[in-house]
Amino acid sequence: CPLLAESSGSFASVVVACGDSFDERLAWLCSLQGVDGSPLLRVEEIGPADAPSYVRIAGAGTSMILTRDGPAAPLVLRLPSLVPHPDTAEMPIGCRAQPMALDPCDFVDRALPPPLAPLESLFDAAAPSEVIISRASGEGAQWGVGRAGMLYRDLVPSRAGGALIASHIRIPGGGPVPDYVHFHRVQFQLIVCLAGWVEVVYEGQGQPFVLRRGDFVTQPPMIRHRVLSSSEGLEVLEIGAPATHATLADHEHLLPITSLTAADDGATLADATANRLPNTTLFGGQRFVHSIYEEAMRAPAARVEDGIAWRESSVLAATEGLVHVAHGAALSMGEGAVLSNEGAAEGAQDGAVELEGFAPPPDGSLARGGTGLAHDAAHLTIAFVTRGSATLACIERDSNEMRLDHLERADCATLPAGRPARWLKPTADFEVITVAFLKSEAAREAAARAAALEEVMQMDLYEQQS
Structure with a gap:
């Protein structure tokens, strides 16, 4: 399975095999910006230094480890709707970003009926x-x-x-x-x-x-x-x-x-x-x-x-x-x-109920x-x-x-x-x-x-x- 759960230090991360697209995917993920323009994801760990074969990036509640193992696995990243959505043309092959719509239920007093379809x-x-x-x-x-x-x-x-x-x-x-x-x-x-x-x-x-x-x-x-x-x-x-x-x-x-x-x-x-x-x-x-x-x-x-x-x-x-x-x-x-x-x-x-001899009531x-x-x-x-x-x-x-x-x-x-x-x-x-x-x-x-x-x-x- 190309997606594995691992831990690095005190962090739980998802492992994503990237194959030959390792460098391209890393550059794309690090280019994503948050609401205030700051990086959405940052490099937390990489190695070995002379020829990196893995990197751990984290941010926005996400931690993942990219590896050079192949074949490359699909990578779908769900982004908060307020985060600038990346240009589709700039996404590496096999990568996709999905916006997460704001849930109106998060903005309603819990004592009130939730804003769901009637x-x-x-x-x-x-x-x-x-x-x-x-x-x-x-x-x-x-x-x-x-x-x-x-x-x-x-x-x-x-x-x-x-x-x-x-x-x-x-x-x-x-x-x-x-x-x-x-x-x-x-x-x-x-x-x-x-x-x-x-x-x-x-x-x-x-x-x-x-x-x-x-x-x-x-x-x-x-x-x-x-x-x-x-x-x-x-x-x-x-x-x-x-x-x-x-x-x-x-x-x-x-x-x-x-x-x-x-x-x-x-x-x-x-x-x-x-x-x-x-x-x-x-x-x-x-x-x-x-x-x-x-x-x-x-x-x-x-x-x-x-x-x-x-x-x-x-x-x-x-x-x-x-x-x-x-x-x-x-x-x-x-x-x-x-x-x-x-x-x-x-x-x-x-x-059991015996139905023999039962006379249905008249219509109405x-x-x-x-x-x-x-x-x-x-x-x-x-x-x-x-x-x-x-x-x-x-x-x-x-x-x-x-x-x-x-x-x-x-x-x-x-x-x-x-x-x-x-x-x-x-x-x-x-x-x-x-x-x-x-x-x-x-x-x-x-x-x-x-x-x-x-x-x-x-x-x-x-x-x-x-």
């Missing part, structure tokens, strides 16, 4: 028009091996034209995670723990905490965070928007890493909530959300549809109406059931989407079954006929806009999480409703405490 425009260009079903197992399952041996399943292969990426991730091994403090330039990111546990720490959220089955967090734009450890067999659902986004390290930002719960897999709900701080800080225009399954399941259902109790999350208000996240559970999983994030409610029974009867939202309020809705099974009924776009899809644990459905849907014959332990990306007008109205609801809830709480 998701609305991406959805308008290529939002899916048909229902997408992704199976976790069986003939239709598609898993790939990603970084560090993690298994990835792409839930929306089209990426909705670049608007989002949704992945089911399995991490077979457990123990400490070799992560570092980092952040993402995104507009939305959701992490749901599906199995096992993972210990994480987030900027402004106190000490590290553990996500267990059914817990989830939103990662607002630019929030610093780090993964510390995980159990064997960890599974997570990760949804991010846009699909392609930058992940940047922040080695200067220190986060608390003293583990309070990772060594104790039997930590209680009180342990999980003890470290949380008041959630008022804005990151990229959004608030951090940490939803704990057992805590959420004790809340009263916002509505009941087709034997499923729907509970709202605080994501709608926290994202200023960008995304709606809800949790649906069969009524047997509701208030009064014996709840645990390790197993189903006491008395729940597994079983599917008035609402499977999330409880009006079906045309979202660009698309992702419905991921976290436990049990049920049948999703929706209307085909062209034929206007009903289609039925039996979904089991870890199966996923992506519903496009204008596609009414409902759940039929859920098993007693059925649970589903839905993530709806709202249209802009619907987003504004939904945010206002969510804010009004939060105000009412705060008033009720105040009256109860008075």
Whole structure:
């Protein structure tokens, strides 16, 4: 390989074989100028003096060693956009300089939304028009091996034209995670723990905490965070928007890493909530959300549809109406059931849905989407079954006929806009999480409703405490 990592003294350098173009490349690199006209790169080491066979040059955060070894390797140098761009005609053969555009995100207050392309425009260009079903197992399952041996399943292969990426991730091994403090330039990111546990720490959220089955967090734009450890067999659902986004390290930002719960897999709900701080800080225009399954399941259902109790999350208000996240559970999983994030409610029974003899409702009867939202309020809705099974009924776009899809644990459905849907014959332990990306007008109205609801809830709480 012509490009090698070496160290010279205390410097790490990239080795570039130059062959017969050694002298020409050295002269060109040393001629590059910085913003103030001073040399961008300088010779730091050269040898032997009488007939140099290598030279180390450094500057602008770069260190490289040029050698006379051959054949000459291509050399691509990325330069800050403010640096004078060299004349292409003067570049030696095999050399190229690329300007690095200034990133507008670097010049925006971290509390404000990042200046990224509006998701609305991406959805308008290529939002899916048909229902997408992704199976976790069986003939239709598609898993790939990603970084560090993690298994990835792409839930929306089209990426909705670049608007989002949704992945089911399995991490077979457990123990400490070799992560570092980092952040993402995104507009939305959701992490749901599906199995096992993972210990994480987030900027402004106190000490590290553990996500267990059914817990989830939103990662607002630019929030610093780090993964510390995980159990064997960890599974997570990760949804991010846009699909392609930058992940940047922040080695200067220190986060608390003293583990309070990772060594104790039997930590209680009180342990999980003890470290949380008041959630008022804005990151990229959004608030951090940490939803704990057992805590959420004790809340009263916002509505009941087709034997499923729907509970709202605080994501709608926290994202200023960008995304709606809800949790649906069969009524047997509701208030009064014996709840645990390790197993189903006491008395729940597994079983496949029998479709024989099912009479579809008359046309027009599917008035609402499977999330409880009006079906045309979202660009698309992702419905991921976290436990049990049920049948999703929706209307085909062209034929206007009903289609039925039996979904089991870890199966996923992506519903496009204008596609009414409902759940039929859920098993007693059925649970589903839905993530709806709202249209802009619907987003504004939904945010206002969510804010009004939060105000009412705060008033009720105040009256109860008075």
